[in-house]
Amino acid sequence: MKCILMNKNKEVLVAEYNETSKFFDKIYEVKDINYAPYILKSFYLNDNINDVSFRTNLSEWFKGRGIPSWRDKLDLLLHRLNITAPYELLDKAFGLSLSDQYWLKPEGSNISYDDINFFDNDFDYSEFMEASLSINNKSITSDKSLKTPNNTTDGMLRKAWIIENKTRYLIKGGYKNDILQPFNEVLASEICKRLGFEHVEYTLDTYKDMVVSKCPCFITKNTEFITCYQIRKNMERYNNNQDYEEYVKELEKEGIKNAREKLENMYILDFLILNEDRHLNNFGIIRDVNTLKWLDVAPIFDNGQSLNIQDYSDEEIVINNQGRLFYEIKPFDEIIKTVKDLKRINISKLDGIVVWFDDLLHKYQSITNISDRRINGLCLVLNRQINKLKELIDVDN
Template identity: 40%
Template structure:
């Protein structure tokens, strides 16, 4: 066992013991500044909880569902994703939390990924490539979420997330660009812009700049949802609105945000709006909530995993997070936002034509189905 300190940027939060051989947390030994802890670590009385800390640490690791993860771990000669997190001090590009051994003189400004360069070695390994025998494992890729292959890169001085699609259509990156173009055409402001590049085999990959800065953090909807005990009479949506209000966002603001998000997800048939791909942004210095996080991660939409012959606009369409079907979830919308319906055809056709993995009959089917969905709704 070794003693470690959890910090939020330069602020010590708590001390804990860890088994470094397994990268498993054993117990909390000292609490210093609990208000600076990740909110998912705090119990309902605002005090750090051992079980919640363990869950938080495990959630920082790459999920075991990540495509190609086993091969990547073998390339990196590392036994587990938790050990990989430990190799990079738990650092992330989604927040400012990190750990160091008690007594270490290591400083935030020396090691954080917002201000310091990092190696491409882990990112390349996650895509099945090994550039050298000795790999530098200090990387923000170690704490990336989700099942699709992805990696952080420094592009023109900015931190950018590069994300692959899934076989056999590799459609998710194209969907991100389509969503970007629709939101732009709608003069919508609170979203992350994506563009598309191709790998050596012509497979599309999405690229977006990081929307978290060295002074902010993303608090996921999952952490928000778990921050307060849910009343028996409250639906999941009502509970989420109440949690946001407790953290500093007025209920009417959250209702408007959710109406925008749920409506857009309905229109593009987003199947995967889970509690880790929306949330709020908080200033880590003042601990003030700045507002809801922008729209991001719209790739699991537009029938991305449906065989072309089975694409249809009618009937049940899977949804998250508050209902399992979009026709039921859209009933939760309290304000109906207006998203652009002109030019939908040309947007879809021009974007999907970028990929050699999209056949024309599939493009036509998705284009007509999406256009009909917009027209039927409005």
Template identity: 30%
Template sequence: MGLANYILMNKNTPVLAFEYDMEQHKATRITRTECLEAAPIGIHDRRGEITKSEINYWWAARAIPASRAQIDRLLENLNLASTLVLAEKSFGLSLSDRYWLNNEDDPKTWEEINFFDNDFTDDLGFLTLGQDSSGSSPDAPDYANINLSSPNSTLGGDLLKKWKIVGGKRILLKAGVGFVNQEPYNEVAATELHSRLMNAGEYLPYTLFEDGRRVYSACENMLEPDEELIAAWDVIRNVKQPNNLSELQFYVKRCVDLGLDAHEVMTQLAKMFVCDYILANRDRHYRNFGIIRNVETLEVTRLAPVFDTGSCLWSNVELLEVPADFLYKAKPFKYGGMKPIDQVRLFDGYFDWFTSDALDGYTDSLHEILSKNPNIPERRIKTVVDEVEERIGVIRRVMR
């Protein structure tokens, strides 16, 4: 298959050019640089340079992870060796940013190939969401003629998910896992809580969406025109943390260095982690919160709205019968994790936004939302609701 000559693009701006090995699926040599300021944040090494290895790290992270459920079956059915092949066939395009790979030997334009403005089929999304897991769905695409040009080729994470065009809008659908398919309902429960404690625009609203025979969570794309999402991991990656700063202080400093206000950053993080505590979100990590940058001005304009809260309310625990079933470690901002309430206390002094009355009746709403799931027994719902009520009580005491 040989070498390809690619240009890493940020929308219409060339960042750098490199040779790409089509068999190894990686860059072999940087051939020239163009506008390095438009490069992905986090791709520079500790010396501030962009190297071949950093390009390959970024590119490998862009593909569907090998840990995604049913991914081996998908690759086998498509006769592909790697999920990177899927990314190659879609120019590396995503609906989370504006980066893509332009082939110098067959150049394209952003306007003709991007998925924000151009339609895409549901072929690949049908498979990445696991809707053909039975192998007998009447809606399954013909593997011999499937259209692989899709933003689902660069959709990260282990959960089954896909982008779908609904009424002209780009909608992200996510499946639940395990025995009760609880995660989609958790996202709706999180939205109800966020709407009580946050302002519009500070959180991403989720709804339930039926597609085929299953219920998924659904949300619209959080990005406005010319915006990109930058994960918190990329904000701090390859930047040395000073010894006198905690992990939280270091992250806030990096946000300030990129143009955001420290008080606003701390306040918005406080809101997110208070809600995460109430919901027992066990999976908040550096890749599912972050900041938003304008790709034309290269200005960081705001914090990303809170998203991806489905792994909460003990959805990974089957019985919820003993105290240990309710325990988990909160991940940021301490190596090895910490007690969830200790994570909340990191934001002491930034709780002026909290109104206790906003939580009145929340557990009634939570019960109503979870009761829509026919797979969750009433006993489990009551256990979850009672535990959340206790957590609300803890938050009210901490906020006094």
């Protein structure tokens, strides 16, 4: 299929997209490479637009927009959607997403972004949501249910975009049969709210007797989310603290205000809730798709994989003490040292939050069956981390 890679209304390039192999076989013309997905920037050669490496990366980028192979219960989802691989979904709705504005326009068609984007145009989500999150074995019956931004969601957890009062929300379940993730998301939002960290607001909801988290889309028709992974791809790799420092510099160079402070906020949150999952696609920046200006650090999101208690005994709670700092996995006590200014944190704002979390977990206990013992353990660990941070702030003062 001859098609145009679009970024909202801008033409990026004209190419031959092979719908069978899902590969871009030929590039006919590059219209404006500046509007291409950020990750492709470093692979583009002016004098050889058909360079294999560029086409391979373009193809991988496009395929990578599909649901990843590590999605929890993917086999079941594919079966219910009646397809064999997630990338088959990319042909169903132009590859559109709710995290950016890229799409593939068949050459010669008069389809416009305004008519198809999922920010303005409603989509039918109920069948996909059921296929993705429900335990009932129900298959999708209507092709309309495959014309949704759910074809292009990343991440391990089962999830679905829904619409309520015109707002697009992402609904996420727990991992396998563990139900703690949604509660951790809500705890993270509460911590961020109290400490004044810019964040995506997660709330709890129930779907067919399951507790899920729900958060509004943080992207608009005029913006895109660019992950740290994409930004780093083009930069030298040191496998130490310098990766973080160079990233901060890059954001500052592009005019993002308070970039360091905002990243520090994220690592403070990770310390408090022992978030193990701050990989490079779980944070990034927001860019204006019209002007290409880097606007801000993306609000803190995806904090579910936290408070991971591995074992309890009467004397001790064993927890995973390792988090992520760029390419390194290391103890939270080490990661927190990258925060240069802890004095600005008003830790007393967290007073009472452990009781608040305890109440929240108990409130849903009849659905989640999380034991009293586990709730107690989770609250003890949270309390311990808050006290540890208090001590670090005191040392700083």
